[in-house]
Amino acid sequence: MVFKLRSPAIAPSGHIPAKYTCDGSDLSPPLRWTDPPLNTQSFALIVDDHDASGGATVHWLLYGVAGSLRELPEGVPTRDTVENIGTQGTNGFGKVGYGGPCPPPGPSHHYFFRLYALDAPVELPPRTAKVDVLRTIHGHVLGRAELMGRYSRKEPSDRPEGVGDHAPALMAELAIPSLPTALNSAMYLIGELTNDEAGTRVLAEINLRFARIEEIISDVRFNRQQDGWGISKPRSLQLVDEHMGMLDLLMAESRSRPEPLKRLEVARAALSFHRKRIERE
Numbered sequence: 001m002v003f004k005l006r007s008p009a010i011a012p013s014g015h016i017p018a019k020y021t022c023d024g025s026d027l028s029p030p031l032r033w034t035d036p037p038l039n040t041q042s043f044a045l046i047v048d049d050h051d052a053s054g055g056a057t058v059h060w061l062l063y064g065v066a067g068s069l070r071e072l073p074e075g076v077p078t079r080d081t082v083e084n085i086g087t088q089g090t091n092g093f094g095k096v097g098y099g100g101p102c103p104p105p106g107p108s109h110h111y112f113f114r115l116y117a118l119d120a121p122v123e124l125p126p127r128t129a130k131v132d133v134l135r136t137i138h139g140h141v142l143g144r145a146e147l148m149g150r151y152s153r154k155e156p157s158d159r160p161e162g163v164g165d166h167a168p169a170l171m172a173e174l175a176i177p178s179l180p181t182a183l184n185s186a187m188y189l190i191g192e193l194t195n196d197e198a199g200t201r202v203l204a205e206i207n208l209r210f211a212r213i214e215e216i217i218s219d220v221r222f223n224r225q226q227d228g229w230g231i232s233k234p235r236s237l238q239l240v241d242e243h244m245g246m247l248d249l250l251m252a253e254s255r256s257r258p259e260p261l262k263r264l265e266v267a268r269a270a271l272s273f274h275r276k277r278i279e280r281e
Helices: 132-135 168-174 177-193 200-227 233-253 257-279
Strands: 004-006 031-032 042-049 057-067 084-088 107-116 139-153
Touching: 004 107, 031 107, 042 132, 057 132, 057 177, 177 233, 177 257, 200 233, 233 257
Parallel strands: 004 139
Antiparallel strands: 004 031, 042 057, 042 107, 057 084, 107 139
């Protein structure tokens, strides 16, 4: 028998539905596996994108999964430890748990879900990085099962179905992603380009802005729980400004590199559009 990893939502080498990406609900997909090697004591799951321009971007790290488990439900909560499932590491966006595909517009990216069967339990703290997970499981891998899915996003110049040559203004409007998608895309790009390229000063400033974003998000969640409020206009503007500030820092660092600079400019333009829209409301 062969150790296999499958998903009822993603066919092998198939398209990843939008609900499992930054363009949808950003839920982790359901996964199932069969016939792990004998003497498997635990599992570790690593999901990454090897088409990212800055090198493999980590989308999910899950370890300490019991050897008796044979599936993961859809939408594993994004917290340090999930009861009856396992412990989660830090993904390429600097967050805990699953972060769905959010590639730049263009060709499909390939997302590899790799499940490692281990001969011992993995005892690592939450928020462990991929390199440390791999170092810990080295020498303990009994087998590996893999599932690959693809996801792509349209180029801004792509014509949506049903839009004719007479509607360039409509085309321009439809090319702008929603605000949540624009924010997620910016965060994906920031995480990708700060892996190795950014200098110490830039990293310090980006970390400071990350902390402020976390404060905003925490405050919004608290208000919703207490009073049922949505995010206020000042908070919306602050959230957009923090993301734009990080993009500006990376743009200054990328002046000599046309490809990442273009992607940063596209991401910033989308946020700038939404900032003006919010100000008008």
